Amino acid sequence: MKRKLLSAALAVALGAGAGYVLNASAQQKPEVLVKQRQSAMTLIGKYWGPLAGMMQGKVPFDAAVANRNARYLEVLAQMPWDGFAESTKDTQEKTRALPAIWSDAGKFKEAQERLQTSTAKLAQSTKDEGAFKAAAGEVGKACGNCHDNFRSK
Amino acid sequence: MKRKLLSAALAVALGAGAGYVLNASAQQKPEVLVKQRQSAMTLIGKYWGPLAGMMQGKVPFDAAVANRNARYLEVLAQMPWDGFAESTKDTQEKTRALPAIWSDAGKFKEAQERLQTSTAKLAQSTKDEGAFKAAAGEVGKACGNCHDNFRSK
Numbered sequence: 001m002k003r004k005l006l007s008a009a010l011a012v013a014l015g016a017g018a019g020y021v022l023n024a025s026a027q028q029k030p031e032v033l034v035k036q037r038q039s040a041m042t043l044i045g046k047y048w049g050p051l052a053g054m055m056q057g058k059v060p061f062d063a064a065v066a067n068r069n070a071r072y073l074e075v076l077a078q079m080p081w082d083g084f085a086e087s088t089k090d091t092q093e094k095t096r097a098l099p100a101i102w103s104d105a106g107k108f109k110e111a112q113e114r115l116q117t118s119t120a121k122l123a124q125s126t127k128d129e130g131a132f133k134a135a136a137g138e139v140g141k142a143c144g145n146c147h148d149n150f151r152s153k
Numbered sequence: 154m155k156r157k158l159l160s161a162a163l164a165v166a167l168g169a170g171a172g173y174v175l176n177a178s179a180q181q182k183p184e185v186l187v188k189q190r191q192s193a194m195t196l197i198g199k200y201w202g203p204l205a206g207m208m209q210g211k212v213p214f215d216a217a218v219a220n221r222n223a224r225y226l227e228v229l230a231q232m233p234w235d236g237f238a239e240s241t242k243d244t245q246e247k248t249r250a251l252p253a254i255w256s257d258a259g260k261f262k263e264a265q266e267r268l269q270t271s272t273a274k275l276a277q278s279t280k281d282e283g284a285f286k287a288a289a290g291e292v293g294k295a296c297g298n299c300h301d302n303f304r305s306k
Contacts (some may be wrong), residue, residue, distance in 0.1 A: 036199050043232060044187045075228045079196060140154035 028085070036095040037083025040076055047072045048139070051122075055136040067126040073119040073139070081112050096152045104149075111146040118142045181238070187246040190236025193229055200225045201292070204275075208289040214282045223276040226292070230272045234265050249305045257302075264299040271295045 028036075047069040053059035054066060084101050101108050118138040126137035181189075200222040206212035207219060237254050242285050271291040278288035 036195055039195040039199075040194040042189055043196070046192075047231075072228060072232070075225060079199075079225070 028087075030085070030091045031089040031093050033083040033085055033088050034091055034095055037080040038095070040080040040083070044073060044076050046141070047076065051136055052140065055133050055140070061129045061132065063126055063129075063132075066132055068076075069121070070119065070123040070126055074116075074123045076111075077116045077119045084108070098150050098152055101150050108146075108150055111142070111150065114142040114145060115139070156268045157288055166191050181240075183238070183241045184246050186236040186238055187244055187248055188232040191248070193236070194232040197226060197229050200229065201296070205293065208286050208293070214285065216279055216282075216285075219285055220276070220279040223272065225281055226272040227269075227276045230265075230269045237261075251303050251305055254303050261299075261303055264295070264303065267295040267298060268292070284288075 050059060051066060051069050051073075054061050084097065086102060088095075088097070089099070089102055118135070118141075122132070122135040122139050125131040203212060204219060204222050204226075207214050239251065239255060241248075241250070241253070242255055271288070271294075275285070275288040275292050278284040
């Protein structure tokens with residue numbers, strides 16, 4: 001009975017993840033990869049937005065929100081990159097990804113690492129408003145650096 | 154000069170997060186909330202898929218991948234829920250969200266917590282294949298329970 005219930009639940013759960021059983025992104029359809037990487041960017045925008053507001057003084061500094069969002073960003077900063085597989089280079093999906101992502105892969109990798117490093121530092125900075133603002137500035141620069149070079153206007 | 158560079162980078166970075174300066178989801182447009190919550194579900198699918206495959210024995214157990222994905226899932230399981238604000242109830246966006254999300258909010262909250270609890274346990278289970286499989290079964294049931302009750306077929 002327990003096993004039967006589990007199987008039923010699994011069948012449902014797997015519906016959501018159908019086609020995701022392998023780890024390597026190479027096996028994924030390009031349109032799935034594009035959707036996944038855009039989803040990561042959407043969530044980075046969700047959690048970065050309030051922090052940008054705090055950094056600019058448009059929103060009062062809130063250490064708890066800053067800490068939560070920065071911790072989320074540190075994890076989310078790991079997620080978009082395997083979605084930029086070579087197989088997505090000529091996708092028909094709507095995307096602002098520029099060819100430099102693949103032609104200048106070393107620089108793109110550096111840009112990824114800059115976001116990862118700066119969000120990790122941000123997550124360590126949120127007890128102090130001044131430290132937070134400085135660290136958030138570095139995150140903003142990491143976003144801008146990558147968008148300038150690898151995303152169309 | 155440094156300040157000028159920072160401002161330029163910020164302007165770019167904020168382009169991605171425009172409209173996200175406030176923390177409360179109530180201030181967000183319903184279509185943004187729907188996109189954000191669907192993005193969280195897309196990423197939950199991305200990282201759950203390989204674990205479901207391992208649980209079913211379709212993919213060999215890989216402790217490192219299991220650990221990474223489970224840690225990601227633990228964090229992602231925090232992210233969809235504020236996207237189900239009342240303001241999204243009558244959205245024109247394509248969504249499978251059922252009215253029970255708002256009419257049975259207590260049960261929906263329990264379903265959220267079940268995913269959060271089970272993914273947290275999963276992240277603690279990945280050193281041992283047997284423990285992992287048992288914990289993954291609970292995550293699968295949490296997914297299925299919520300989809301059965303709050304998502305249209």
